[in-house]
């Protein structure tokens with residue numbers, strides 16, 4: 001389905017390339033027929049055929065070149081479309097579903113499966129060119145003798161049946177290889193991410209290398225080899241039948257043709273001419289099956305990514321949902337909270353049906369311009385709550401209300417645009433990902449100075465000179481990026497955890513109050529009890545629930 005969709009999207013080029021290819025194939029066959037005629041004719045008649053021979057040669061050459069160019073451009077277009085579709089599916093996926101799918105299948109799809117599917121596009125020209133040649137040759141054979149044509153069709157049909165019988169068995173092994181490959185990508189992530197740990201512990205390293213990584217690599221190799229071997233046997237079986245067909249024609253049918261030299265040489269020439277394309281066609285079949293399997297895996301991954309979460313029962317789509325950061329469009333009454341979480345519930349789902357960690361019911365009001373600290377023990381649900389608040393997780397039930405408007409699934413993405421965040425597992429892009437903007441760059445330089453990064457990093461043409469920094473410095477650079485986004489709500493997940501005392505002090509005592517002065521709303525997850533007094537509002541979590549909610553500014 002995925003492959004046919006891609007073919008559909010590149011059908012303009014495919015049709016042109018196929019026409020060029022069929023013309024080239026037909027001219028090739030006519031060329032053989034001309035040579036055959038020329039061999040049977042006398043010198044005077046042969047001279048008459050010269051023009052036809054030259055026209056056909058030049059046309060075959062020109063059409064072959066044209067079809068190759070068009071096919072190559074179609075292959076590249078198909079691969080580019082697939083990559084773009086995959087990337088946008090990953091970007092658009094519901095975040096909880098993205099987390100649940102995990103990185104390995106997505107990485108496998110973006111790299112390995114795309115390569116296999118691109119193999120299909122690379123082979124498509126060969127299949128069409130060789131298919132056209134074989135069909136043309138068969139048509140010529142049918143014209144020469146319908147008995148030979150019938151025998152050819154029977155041989156190919158027989159070959160296909162043999163191929164099909166083993167096809168399913170091969171597919172089973174290739175499927176297993178693909179599943180093992182997803183596991184392999186997970187191990188590759190360990191190989192890169194665990195580089196330090198593996199170097200510090202020889203026993204662990206040996207176990208990981210021999211029992212985990214090597215085992216999976218070998219499993220992929222074994223299953224792939226088995227699957228492809230079965231395919232190769234099937235292909236060679238097809239080739240063997242072709243030889244039988246040639247043998248039958250050469251050693252039996254020619255004698256049956258009543259000694260007509262034109263038919264005899266015609267059989268011989270056409271069979272020699274079509275042997276290579278026919279065998280090439282049979283060799284392409286295994287690669288096609290690998291591509292089809294890869295497409296199935298990509299589709300399964302896309303399906304998992306696109307599974308829509310169960311939406312909050314109360315959050316029916318509304319026409320007056322909040323729009324992106326045009327604050328003036330939505331005046332807030334002084335007593336209306338900026339954000340209200342009402343009986344909000346969220347639970348992590350697992351594939352095996354077991355219920356994961358449950359958050360809620362959460363009731364919480366967050367006012368504009370306040371500093372809210374979310375505190376609590378490890379695993380109490382602080383980060384999960386933060387992701388619910390900023391709209392990354394969609395609640396299973398309850399209501400999220402922004403400036404008095406109930407959020408709906410449709411307005412979720414617009415709502416997320418009010419937030420800038422530095423998560424504990426933040427990603428630092430080495431570009432600002434914004435069109436070149438002098439004001440932004442000069443603000444960036446100021447923030448780099450405030451956060452004492454100016455001697456380490458500079459911003460030029462929207463790019464950072466480096467992101468190879470210490471973990472504390474990287475977090476400060478992530479803070480610069482968040483501040484430059486100029487959003488009204490800022491979310492920090494244990495931002496100060498790896499800062500030195502000077503920057504901790506700066507963050508809690510200078511930066512947060514200054515941002516509040518600018519009217520920003522701050523939501524910070526923290527374990528730094530020394531600085532709890534900075535908060536206007538302190539919420540304590542335990543086992544997915546809020547166990548205390550204190551407005552410190554009122555006490």
Ligand SMILES: Nc1ncnc2c1ncn2[C@@H]1O[C@H](COP(=O)(O)OP(=O)(O)OP(=O)(O)O)[C@@H](O)[C@H]1O
Pocket residue numbers: 099100348349356357376377378379380381382383384385
């Ligand atoms: N992607 C996920 N899939 C399934 N369960 C998850 C996922 N992320 C977190 N959890 C579970 O949710 C619970 C709460 O996790 P969360 O990250 O919100 O805790 P936390 O309070 O932020 O902890 P910490 O202080 O250690 O950062 C944990 O028990 C964790 O196992």
